[in-house]
Amino acid sequence: MKILLIGSGGREHALAWRLKQNPAVELFSAPGSSALAKLGQIRPAAIGDVAALTAVAEDLRPDLTVIGPELPLSLGLADALRSKGLAVFGPSAAAAEIECSKIFAKDFMVRHNLPTASYAVFYDHQEARQYLKHSSYPAVVKADGLAGGKGVIICGQHRQALAAIDALAPIPAAERLIIEEYLAGDEISFFALADGRTAIPFGSAQDHKAVHDYDRGPNTGGMGACSPSPLVTPALEKTIMDEIIRPAIEGLAIEGRPYCGLLYAGLVRTLNGLKILEFNARFGDPETQAVLPRFKGDLAEVMMAAAQGRLEQVSPTWDPRPAVCVVMSAEGYPGPSRQGDAIAGLEQAAARPDVEIFEAGVTREVRQGAEIPVTSGGRVLAVSALGDNMPDAVQKAYEAVSLISFEGAHYRRDIAAKAAKQAMR
Numbered sequence: 422m423k424i425l426l427i428g429s430g431g432r433e434h435a436l437a438w439r440l441k442q443n444p445a446v447e448l449f450s451a452p453g454s455s456a457l458a459k460l461g462q463i464r465p466a467a468i469g470d471v472a473a474l475t476a477v478a479e480d481l482r483p484d485l486t487v488i489g490p491e492l493p494l495s496l497g498l499a500d501a502l503r504s505k506g507l508a509v510f511g512p513s514a515a516a517a518e519i520e521c522s523k524i525f526a527k528d529f530m531v532r533h534n535l536p537t538a539s540y541a542v543f544y545d546h547q548e549a550r551q552y553l554k555h556s557s558y559p560a561v562v563k564a565d566g567l568a569g570g571k572g573v574i575i576c577g578q579h580r581q582a583l584a585a586i587d588a589l590a591p592i593p594a595a596e597r598l599i600i601e602e603y604l605a606g607d608e609i610s611f612f613a614l615a616d617g618r619t620a621i622p623f624g625s626a627q628d629h630k631a632v633h634d635y636d637r638g639p640n641t642g643g644m645g646a647c648s649p650s651p652l653v654t655p656a657l658e659k660t661i662m663d664e665i666i667r668p669a670i671e672g673l674a675i676e677g678r679p680y681c682g683l684l685y686a687g688l689v690r691t692l693n694g695l696k697i698l699e700f701n702a703r704f705g706d707p708e709t710q711a712v713l714p715r716f717k718g719d720l721a722e723v724m725m726a727a728a729q730g731r732l733e734q735v736s737p738t739w740d741p742r743p744a745v746c747v748v749m750s751a752e753g754y755p756g757p758s759r760q761g762d763a764i765a766g767l768e769q770a771a772a773r774p775d776v777e778i779f780e781a782g783v784t785r786e787v788r789q790g791a792e793i794p795v796t797s798g799g800r801v802l803a804v805s806a807l808g809d810n811m812p813d814a815v816q817k818a819y820e821a822v823s824l825i826s827f828e829g830a831h832y833r834r835d836i837a838a839k840a841a842k843q844a845m846r
């Protein structure tokens with residue numbers, strides 16, 4: 422089975438690693454990375470260039486194309502490939518609007534009675550400023566469009582909210598704004614596969630967004646995750662599927678935007694029940710690096726079933742052991758970060774039992790006659806480990822992390838600490 426994987430990050434490395442466990446899979450990636458080049462051929466094409474990516478796919482004629490990141494989904498890559506008769510895992514631009522426009526997503530949730538924070542929409546920043554005078558606090562100011570995790574600001578008081586609008590103003594995604602009610606409670610990341618009509622659960626995770634321990638410092642793309650989320654009992658999984666995921670998939674189908682791919686629901690468990698923070702139209706990064714080590718089936722077959730509209734035939738099986746993933750980032754991240762530092766210890770860490778290393782910002786360079794891994798991005802890599810229980814997974818992940826070093830390396834020391842404590846109760 423020939424598979425083309427679109428993307429180049431840690432999420433795509435984890436997807437490729439799992440896909441390749443089916444020995445019949447011949448993998449290609451675009452644009453790929455040095456890690457993906459070890460798992461198959463890579464083809465150059467910018468991630469935002471739909472024409473170039475489509476040309477790669479037309480040349481390869483893969484049995485399946487798997488689209489990792491949101492940008493090419495938002496630009497209609499899945500539509501372009503389907504129009505060429507290719508099978509695709511990933512939603513159309515119309516279905517991906519559930520992630521790519523927060524205004525569409527909120528209005529959609531209201532149309533289909535899905536539980537979410539109350540909100541107001543603004544096409545004009547001046548009107549948003551007026552509204553803030555009488556808003557209750559904390560309030561959350563959000564850019565409508567894709568902002569790479571930089572479009573949401575939680576504001577304790579009026580002054581901060583005005584400053585938030587100023588801070589968002591230069592971002593094109595913030596031309597339109599949402600101001601919404603603040604929801605207090607623990608967050609859950611929940612994943613489901615959908616084929617347009619049928620949806621099945623595909624794991625859960627707890628993310629760690631802030632750059633420093635105890636959730637301090639600015640938000641990042643994610644500094645680590647554990648899976649499953651300790652809050653997701655079998656009963657809660659059923660509630661989430663029945664009350665959130667299936668109605669969302671049905672609603673999208675009814676509105677003529679059938680959803681095929683992975684639907685990611687960001688949820689909060691509040692005192693008034695579960696509420697939806699947002700939907701994402703693709704696998705989370707780094708949640709995927711914690712979810713996929715637990716997945717025991719044939720990912721290629723499952724994704725193909727989703728692409729071909731026969732998910733009802735699939736029932737994924739999972740390793741009962743939990744997984745923890747710890748991100749190692751470069752100095753400066755989430756701001757402009759150091760690059761080009763040699764990375765030591767990757768092989769020793771990867772050789773530990775139940776440990777996988779997923780590379781994000783790593784490239785290979787020849788230095789003094791030898792090819793070595795060097796840092797090339799803010800989030801450099803993720804170390805994932807399975808354990809007999811959450812504390813064991815945490816210990817295994819951090820033991821492997823301690824074997825890896827590069828100048829300016831940073832990682833949180835408290836990934837899954839809360840989940841490990843809950844597990845011991």
Ligand SMILES: Nc1ncnc2c1ncn2[C@@H]1O[C@H](COP(=O)(O)OP(=O)(O)O)[C@@H](O)[C@H]1O
Pocket residue numbers: 538561569570571572573575601602603604605608630687698699
């Ligand atoms: N209404 C809200 N109440 C409390 N926290 C929120 C709210 N909306 C967003 N957040 C926080 O901000 C983070 C990012 O918001 P989200 O809507 O997921 O946007 P994005 O992932 O696109 O940046 C969430 O994970 C959550 O921690």
Ligand SMILES: [Mg+2]
Pocket residue numbers: 687699
């Ligand atoms: Mg989010």
